[in-house]
Amino acid sequence: MILTSGLQKVFCAGLDITEFYNPNPDRLSKFWTTLQDTWLSLYTTSFPTVSVINGHSPAGGCLFAMSCDYRVMVGPNYTIGLNETKLGIVAPKWFQDTMVAVIGQRKAEVSLTTGKMYTTDEALQIGLIDESLPDANSALKKGTQFLNNFQKISPWAYKMTKDISRQPTVQWLIDNKQKDLDFVIKYMQSPTVQKNLELYLQSLKK
């Protein structure tokens, strides 16, 4: 499966920030549970996945890209990263663990604490993406080539290997779904967090 965008310059703008601003707890609860379930499904697919990142990919967009098996990004003008601290919020543990699995503990900690958005070249250098291509068509071709490797791999061997590799991160969320949800609901009701989100939303308006 290839995950890509039909837009001109945005792969995925991340989660809809307005869902976190002055949230209705019931609605936020459904929103967050859907996100947890969607991520669990994507991160544990029984078939190979590639993200063809053909535009900017902040926060939730970066999470979805990192959750695929391989990342091909169009360069040099787009950016990718977990920028939550720039919004004055915290990337949850499973977002962080997903990044650690891709680029390692040290690079992930620097990346997460600074909320850095990496250019395509920078992302390639730290291993956040696997390949950089100059345009969307060649990126799509590369992504397809990667998937073709699996014609010679046993689906069972593929799935078992991926399960072993991803198990700790997946199991943590399965075991802590309610705790994670409760934390988000409580955290998003903090006046400081709300103020930070208000300022960030204002900064996005042109």
Ligand SMILES: CCCCCC/C=C\CC(=O)SCCNC(=O)CCNC(=O)[C@H](O)C(C)(C)COP(=O)(O)OP(=O)(O)OC[C@H]1O[C@@H](n2cnc3c(N)ncnc32)[C@H](O)[C@@H]1OP(=O)(O)O
């Ligand atoms: C325990 C704590 C739990 C925390 C949970 C984790 C929470 C969040 C994870 C996230 O995913 S937060 C989202 C982070 N996303 C961003 O920071 C992206 C911000 N957007 C941009 O940088 C740019 O919009 C863009 C994606 C580079 C696209 O730029 P472009 O110039 O094409 O478009 P704009 O004119 O800037 O935007 C159009 C329009 O959309 C609004 N908007 C953009 N992104 C979001 C978003 N993620 N959520 C809600 N709204 C968004 C932007 O304000 C514009 O609105 P209008 O001015 O048209 O009203």
